[in-house]
Amino acid sequence: MAIRLGPNSYGKAEIRLVTVTREDEVHRLKDLTVSTALRGDLAATHLTGDNSAVVTTDTQKNTVYAFAKERPVGEIEDFALRLGRHFVHEFSHITAARIAIDEHGWDRIAVRGEPHEHAFSRSGDEKRTAEVTVGTDRAWVVSGLKDLVVLKSAGSEFHGFPRDKYTTLPETDDRILATAVTARWRHQASDTDWGESFRDIRRILLETFAGHHSLSLQQTLYAMGEAVLHRRPEVAEIRLSLPNKHHFAVDLTPFGLANDNEVFVATDRPYGLIEGTVLREDAEDPGPAWDFRTP
Numbered sequence: 613m614a615i616r617l618g619p620n621s622y623g624k625a626e627i628r629l630v631t632v633t634r635e636d637e638v639h640r641l642k643d644l645t646v647s648t649a650l651r652g653d654l655a656a657t658h659l660t661g662d663n664s665a666v667v668t669t670d671t672q673k674n675t676v677y678a679f680a681k682e683r684p685v686g687e688i689e690d691f692a693l694r695l696g697r698h699f700v701h702e703f704s705h706i707t708a709a710r711i712a713i714d715e716h717g718w719d720r721i722a723v724r725g726e727p728h729e730h731a732f733s734r735s736g737d738e739k740r741t742a743e744v745t746v747g748t749d750r751a752w753v754v755s756g757l758k759d760l761v762v763l764k765s766a767g768s769e770f771h772g773f774p775r776d777k778y779t780t781l782p783e784t785d786d787r788i789l790a791t792a793v794t795a796r797w798r799h800q801a802s803d804t805d806w807g808e809s810f811r812d813i814r815r816i817l818l819e820t821f822a823g824h825h826s827l828s829l830q831q832t833l834y835a836m837g838e839a840v841l842h843r844r845p846e847v848a849e850i851r852l853s854l855p856n857k858h859h860f861a862v863d864l865t866p867f868g869l870a871n872d873n874e875v876f877v878a879t880d881r882p883y884g885l886i887e888g889t890v891l892r893e894d895a896e897d898p899g900p901a902w903d904f905r906t907p
């Protein structure tokens with residue numbers, strides 16, 4: 613029986629990093645969860661236990677903290693690029709690094725209408741994300757956001773679907789449409805103005821969700837992705853994952869009441885999960901941008 617080692621990688625997952633930058637009395641916060649992963653000639657550790665090529669996951673974690681001290685973290689894409697390039701350039705047997713970062717937002721607390729210098733409240737569940745893959749001669753950058761919860765109470769219909777003996781869903785020309793957007797977009801280059809790009813893409817996603825008259829969440833997904841590609845030339849491809857956060861009109865007839873689309877039950881499971889990719893016809897091959905394990 614022939615057995616061999618297949619694709620493999622290793623790293624430190626979910627390193628929690630918080631930095632405080634002080635400009636006089638005003639403090640700035642960065643709150644990140646960083647995951648590192650390395651690939652390379654690591655057969656020996658798997659096959660014989662020879663660890664001489666293993667840049668330990670503990671060292672990877674320490675490197676993240678040291679880099680955060682040596683220079684301001686800055687945009688998460690830049691921080692990930694610096695870390696990835698370090699691992700690949702410093703260790704010749706490491707052929708690729710993947711650095712994934714979630715950034716958690718904090719808002720300044722307003723005290724008597726004035727933003728406080730050093731007191732913050734968590735912005736909510738939404739995260740800005742970056743997944744950077746660094747190879748020996750180039751890098752791939754995927755930016756994104758997670759858990760951006762949105763809802764519209766008009767401008768959404770869903771009808772025209774096939775009915776069989778198991779179909780009970782009523783057709784509707786007026787429903788609540790709600791989702792928690794996870795979006796990841798692949799950049800064509802590795803030297804964009806990451807902050808400006810992120811803020812504008814987030815705005816485009818929100819404005820399209822709000823303004824698009826939806827006949828299905830699938831159609832809304834495509835419209836959101838298409839709008840980003842129309843307006844942001846730096847993006848080659850966008851992947852969206854949209855859980856349908858169902859809001860069903862409650863049947864009030866047992867109480868002698870009509871429900872004129874005003875009273876809903878919000879259910880959290882099961883949920884429809886609508887996922888899709890929108891990309892440029894001439895998009896460059898993604899290489900390992902999405903899947904670190906692909907050669």
Ligand SMILES: O=c1[nH]c(=O)c2[nH]c(=O)[nH]c2[nH]1
Binds near residue numbers: 829884
């Ligand atoms: O926008 C929707 N797409 C579906 O595929 C679907 N399926 C379903 O039950 N409700 C919805 N809504």
